[in-house]
Every structure is written in structure tokens, then in C-alpha cells.
Amino acid sequence: MRDSHKNDRANARTREKGLWVMKTSTKALLGAAGLSLVATMASAATLDDVKARGVLKCAVNTGLAGFAAPNDKGEYTGFDVDYCRAVAAAIFNDPNKVEYTPTTAKDRFEVLANGTVDLLARNTTWTLSRDTTLKLNFAGINYFDGQGFMINAKKIPGVNSALQLSGAAVCVQTGTTTELNLADFFKANNLQYNPVVFEKLEEVNAAYDSGRCDVYTTDQSGLYSIRLTLTSPDDHVVLPEIISKEPLGPAVRHGDDQWLDIVRWTMNALVIAEELGITQANVEEMKASTNPEIRRVLGQEANSKFGADLGLSEDWVVNIIKAVGNYGEVFERNIGSGSPLKIARGLNALWTKGGLQYAPPIR
Numbered sequence: 001m002r003d004s005h006k007n008d009r010a011n012a013r014t015r016e017k018g019l020w021v022m023k024t025s026t027k028a029l030l031g032a033a034g035l036s037l038v039a040t041m042a043s044a045a046t047l048d049d050v051k052a053r054g055v056l057k058c059a060v061n062t063g064l065a066g067f068a069a070p071n072d073k074g075e076y077t078g079f080d081v082d083y084c085r086a087v088a089a090a091i092f093n094d095p096n097k098v099e100y101t102p103t104t105a106k107d108r109f110e111v112l113a114n115g116t117v118d119l120l121a122r123n124t125t126w127t128l129s130r131d132t133t134l135k136l137n138f139a140g141i142n143y144f145d146g147q148g149f150m151i152n153a154k155k156i157p158g159v160n161s162a163l164q165l166s167g168a169a170v171c172v173q174t175g176t177t178t179e180l181n182l183a184d185f186f187k188a189n190n191l192q193y194n195p196v197v198f199e200k201l202e203e204v205n206a207a208y209d210s211g212r213c214d215v216y217t218t219d220q221s222g223l224y225s226i227r228l229t230l231t232s233p234d235d236h237v238v239l240p241e242i243i244s245k246e247p248l249g250p251a252v253r254h255g256d257d258q259w260l261d262i263v264r265w266t267m268n269a270l271v272i273a274e275e276l277g278i279t280q281a282n283v284e285e286m287k288a289s290t291n292p293e294i295r296r297v298l299g300q301e302a303n304s305k306f307g308a309d310l311g312l313s314e315d316w317v318v319n320i321i322k323a324v325g326n327y328g329e330v331f332e333r334n335i336g337s338g339s340p341l342k343i344a345r346g347l348n349a350l351w352t353k354g355g356l357q358y359a360p361p362i363r
Helices: 002-043 045-053 079-092 108-113 128-132 177-188 201-209 220-227 257-276 292-297 306-310 316-324 327-334
Strands: 056-061 098-103 136-138 143-145 147-152 168-173 193-198 215-219 236-238 246-248 251-253
Touching: 045 056, 045 079, 045 257, 056 079, 056 108, 079 098, 079 257, 079 316, 079 327, 098 108, 108 251, 128 136, 143 220, 147 177, 147 220, 168 177, 168 201, 177 193, 177 215, 193 201, 201 215, 215 220, 220 236, 251 257, 257 292, 257 306, 257 316, 257 327
Parallel strands: 056 098, 168 193, 168 215
Antiparallel strands: 136 251, 143 246, 147 215, 147 236
16 A cells, blocks of 8 residues: 555656646747747848838948048948948849938947947947947958058158157047057057047048147058048058957847848858959859859859848849949959059958958858
């Protein structure tokens, strides 16, 4: 009898444990399903909003020659602008369906966070704190840059290194990694300096051009751009030192994976097209290629659904390249050899040509 009671109690405990496991598993499944539903709803939100609105809202610089600046007709052009146009082409097959919001270094993150824009494409450095504290997702690096220094050689002759700048007044824009890197560089090298700080890029430019400071520091690409706007460009020299890593790239808000995928793969498509020799001029001809990778990238493979997986048409890469060309064409036209800036590709050359530009495959 004792053994019978023991068995009954053991069986009861087993049944209770089984019920608890079933309830727990059911709750977990329901919870996972709920989270999946929420994630699915969130992932489609930005793309749906952009399509419903009929225009992509893109935050760009207030005016940085070669990257984003209005021309004499008031139309924005530049390296970052072409990226916005590429995303619009991928979605609408129309690169002109973009509304540009000029932003300062200080307010660029706010307009993205509060939903004023869908995409930030404004020579912005990818950092850990921006990933976490500001809750941004960077789509990748479309320009490998580094902070440098520019001086008026007539005002301070004989200077050929940043290590000779002790005691100098340095113009810098607040709210940037530039300001922090500047402090680190002078401290690390036991140099003194006087920071002359402004919020707006135009204010920094004007102060330096008027002689309020001896030195201008920002990303080296920006220095070449700013030099073109100065009263006497030939008087100014960009010093050789690069004091930081400044990986620049487009960013979106946390919480929308599908939108991040679209922004990321638009950038990848530009690089892949250059790798494969697909250009603005030959993209239609390349659709007839027998190369399986080219056919796959251009949506010509039977049963291809790479576009559908992104929420786009299968000719999304064709539309991008027809609109702006490949990465190399965008670079050369805006900031490279075909532009007034004439910046060498350097680290931004393809990985096959000694640079760092490398894209995951579309397959």
C-alpha cells in the first residue's frame, strides 16, 4: 500500500510538471509569435510610409561641396545626394523622388530620431555611441576618411606638420567627433591650443576665412571641399597628418530591419556594379550577359526574388545604376578626378585595386 501511494504521488507530480511545461511552452510560443508580429509590423513601417508619401526624406549637409550642396538652381548635388537618389531609384525607379533636409552636425541626429527624415546621408562617422546611445543603425561605410588639418600658409609660413601647431587657434565644429579627436591629439602630443568653436559649418568656414583662427580641422575630405570656397584657395595647405579613423556612412533608426536592408543593399549594389563593370552607360546591355553573377545582380535569373525579399522590384539594381551609375562613377563625378576636389580614391578604391571598398554578394 505504501508503494502504491508513493507511485500515485509520483505520478501526480509528473502530471503537474507536464502541465507546467505545457503552459510555459505555450506562453513562450505565444510570446514569440507576438514579438514576431510586432517585428514584422515594425519592419515594414518605413518602406510603407515612404511609398505612401511618394517621396524619400533624406537628411544631408547644409552645404559641403562635392558631398551635398545646392547648385545655382537650388538643386542639391553631391556624393551623399547621389546616395539618396540611388535609394529613391531602388524604391520608385525615379531618383528625383527625394526631399532633402539640410542639417547641421548638431541637429542631424534629432531629425532622424523624431521621424522628420527616413535616412541620414550626411558625412557622418560610425561610432559605438552613435550605434547605442543615439540608437542609429549604420548601413555600412561609403567613404573611408580621417581627420586632418588645414592652415593658411601665408599666415603661418614654415609649418608642414600638425606637430608644429602648439599654441594655435583652431576652428572646429561643435557636436562632432572632430572636436573630441582634436582634444585627444593635442593632449597626446603635449601641445597647447585654443579651440574656436561654432555650431554651424558656415560659421566655422567664415571664421577661418576671415583669419579668426590659424588652423581648420575636420575630415580631410571636408578640408578639400572647404578650401574651394575660401577667398584665396591657393593660400591654404592641407597638412599630411591623419589623426583619426572616420568611417562615414548612411544611417537609419533602430527597429526597422527591412528599411536597414534596403539602405545597406543599395550601397552594396553600387560597389558590386563597379566590381562587375556595370556602368550607367552599359547597364541595359549587361542585362543580356551570360555571366550568372551579372544576371543575378541585374534580376535576370529565372525565379529570382532578391528584390521581393527587400520589398522592391527585381530590377532594383538596374534602376539604381541607370539613375546614378556605380560607386566609382558616383565618386569620380562628385569628389574624384572628374570634380573640382580631385580627391584620389585611396582607401576608397575597390578591394581588388588596393582599397577597402568591398561588398557582400547578392545571391
